[in-house]
Amino acid sequence: MSGNERLRICSLFIGAIMAKRVFIWVGHPRETSLSHGLADAYEQAAKAEGAETRRMNLHDMTFDADLTEGYHARKTLEPCLEDWRKNTVWADHLVWIYPQWWGGMPAKMKGVVDRCFLPGFAMAYHDNGPWWDRLLEGRSADIFMTSDAPVIFDSLSYGRAAKKQVEKTVLNFSGVKPRRTFQFGPVKTAKPAKIEAWKRKAAVRGKAIARRPAKA
Template identity: 25%
Template sequence: MRVAIIFNHPYEGSYCNAILTAVTKGLQTANHEIDLIHLDKDNFNPVMTSADLKAFRDKKPVDPKVTEYKHRLQKADHLIFIFPIWWELMPAMTKGFIDKVIFPGVAYDYTNKANTRMKPLFEQIKSVTLITTMNTPKMLYKWIFGNAIKKAFMLGTFWKIGYKKRKWISLNMVKMVSDKKRKKWLSDMEIRFAKLN
């Protein structure tokens, strides 16, 4: 299986980077092919310019990085996103990736004249996994902050364009839990992705 990982965290010593290492080891154990899209190292520009908005209307992206990512994602069978949740949402580069790559004519198209129904264009992709870290307790994030990532990312993006198999792995209270627990999470992550099929 070819797995594309979309990663966003600027600090190499972050727990997200440790997760990336664990996920990669698991996928390698299962002999999956990995394509890492590291938004920070790619210096991906998340800003939607007026030219990008015209391109949205015309369904023809103008950012060469978007075109590159399109060709890479067309070969993927599974997507894995890894990023931290900051102020209840994804970092700017991940949001920009959604804005500029999950784009009409690139990642999806409309199936009716009213442009209200969508279908995915990355036809090989069978499933999407999201892995996030945050310091907010799970119940607080769900009931007080309205599960913002689930609504915006899992439903408002990937459910809307037609991906039925979606999984969100939320690691909460990362700074507050013990080092032992953080290590167990990493071990569990490696085992989980060694079983991905």
């Protein structure tokens, strides 16, 4: 075996065992919530398996959520939004955890997406034609949503609209590959044992993701 071949095999091996970089974003605007509990469980399990994690909580982020001029004029990003974008670029795997409100994500959370997922960062539209380049390719994502409606009702009545929004028109549109979307509900009638079961599912998922090879 030549020296170059040995170097290539070593590089592949190191890449396979390299710690996964996971960016966890809690999208609940309140300081404490079930979303935070799910994030704690996921993060602790992922770190226990060797993943490198970063985390941001929406309630800590102070910014103007209004994209006043659309894509015609740019606002200067507040420091928390700059950090959020840096963490997104740094990560191999994104984890978004939030409550489903009115068939989508909370307004403040959507404000982060509006302000940060801009042309030149999330996508680049072609000058000629309707197509675009997905600038965040190479990353995967898990989504955890909580709801007061039973999941079967959400599916039969609304076709899982919130799930489609985040998977198709946000993440996939920018090149991020959704891996799993978990929806837990109804929260308002859930007993403590049920809530703990949901947290265990989040921990199991965090552990499994940490064991995936980076960029896999």
